[in-house]
Amino acid sequence: MEKRIAIIGGGIVGATAAYYLSTLPGSEQTKVTLFDDGTGQATTAAAGIISPWLSKRRNQRWYRLAKAGADLFPELIHDAQLGTDVYQQTGTIVTREVPTDLETLFDLAQERRHDAATMGTVTTLNAAEVQAKVPLLSRAQPGVFITGGARVDGAALVSGLLAKATQKNLTIRRERVSLDAQGQVLTSLGARQFDRVIIAAGAWLKELVAPLGINAAVRPQKGQLIELAVKDYPLNENMPVVMPEGERDFVPFGHGKLIVGATHEDDGKFNLAADPAVTADLLGSAQRLMADVTADNITGVRVGTRAYTADFAPFFGPIPDQEKFLVASGLGSSGLTTGPQVGRLLAGSALYGGTPDWSEYELPLTTYLTSSAE
Known part of the structure; x- marks a missing residue:
């Protein structure tokens, strides 16, 4: 039946x-x-980062769910025959300015690698090494590099x-x-x-x-991000995602496309209108790490509504x-x-x-x- x-x-x-x-x-x-x-x-308004292993959340149930989701992705993408334009293990870089904070982050990554094979390898990078991997950045910070981290186009x-x-x-x-x-x-x-x-x-x-x-x-919670047209680096189309300390996330998609965001606006609720002040804030975050980026580089703004519990x-x-x-x-x-x-x-x-x-x-x-x- x-x-x-x-x-x-x-x-x-x-x-x-x-x-x-x-x-x-x-x-x-x-x-x-x-x-x-x-x-x-x-x-559909999101360009996501698949890298839950260094989250500060203390909720172990959430972490197990997020780790299971990260583990599932390669299998799902393979079985559904989806390409690297959808999902790509480019690696992720989580930055920290203070050396002791960087050491703490690295230790956490090493600990979590024991039951998270999808993480790949974990290394620390100085600012110059981060910039070498992500030449878009003119003001790079030292960070922890996880090879299994990925970006996904929702x-x-x-x-x-x-x-x-x-x-x-x-x-x-x-x-x-x-x-x-x-x-x-x-x-x-x-x-x-x-x-x-x-x-x-x-x-x-x-x-x-x-x-x-x-x-x-x-x-509901409103989230907003911006798309930027930036310099293309043909020999480095698969730059790692960067999660800079104190700034919005940077998600390079290659071919001169960069996503910056997203925001967490509790007051926005179901409002889907792009907020110029928020757009300016996102652009400001990009400008603090990249030279020569202006409002003229913005090619699009995405707005969506997330769901949250207490x-x-x-x-x-x-x-x-x-x-x-x-x-x-x-x-x-x-x-x-x-x-x-x-x-x-x-x-x-x-x-x-x-x-x-x-x-x-x-x-x-x-x-x-x-x-x-x-």
Whole structure:
């Protein structure tokens, strides 16, 4: 008997779930429909850094999830036959000005290498060595270089995964939908019933699950980044990503393209308008590390909406007592790192059912989802 699954939200979680729902055993008996109008999606506005190993976060569940996501990426990119324009292990450089801080960072990297083979090799670089690897920088800082770090183009990743899934069992509907109290998906063509519904709509989860009598403790946050046209270095198209101390992240994509950002604007909420003051702040960060960069170098501004929880931790899985619905939200600024692992887990749960134990990655869902009657 054919199983019908809906996915609401086509960002990193929804797209990865759709891909695995088209490839996992049993997918040949599954029909998947993805709904997304594209408005405000964090993934397509992001150019991400896959390098969670030196994070200052103390949340070990988050770290295990992020590490699993980083480990999954090479396999996912290979299996989906996506190219280096989507994902590239260029390495990442995390800088520190104070020598003792650099030593502490290096020691942490060495410690975490023991159970994170994807990290590759770890070395310290002086400022001149950093500049040699990233000649865009005219004011380089010393740092720790991790060869396994990577950059990913969120929009290209989502597009590639969805294209693969549509070749098998996925239909994409570019529209905004809602749910009713009976759990039906309300579409432009009327109400539709599905066997399972994956709700991967980020900060919009709150309004989607409200008709089910559920309050989701998640809030929106605005993120903005800029694209710059910079000098091209034909012999060095795969420069490492740089995470400079006290500045915005630098994500070189080769061929004279550089991404700088992104911001974390709690007051911005669902506002998708580019803020000139924020653009100027991002440009200022670039100018402090690069010579001769002006506003004329800006070729684009991207704005998206992230989802956050009070403890900055993600949550995902079947809704307690309403297992037909699976949710994911709260991924924040690490969504491109953690999202593929979350999407893969949700796809398996939607296909095979059961009560998965994901406590190694998250707190109980009741931490974030409560009955609105309470």
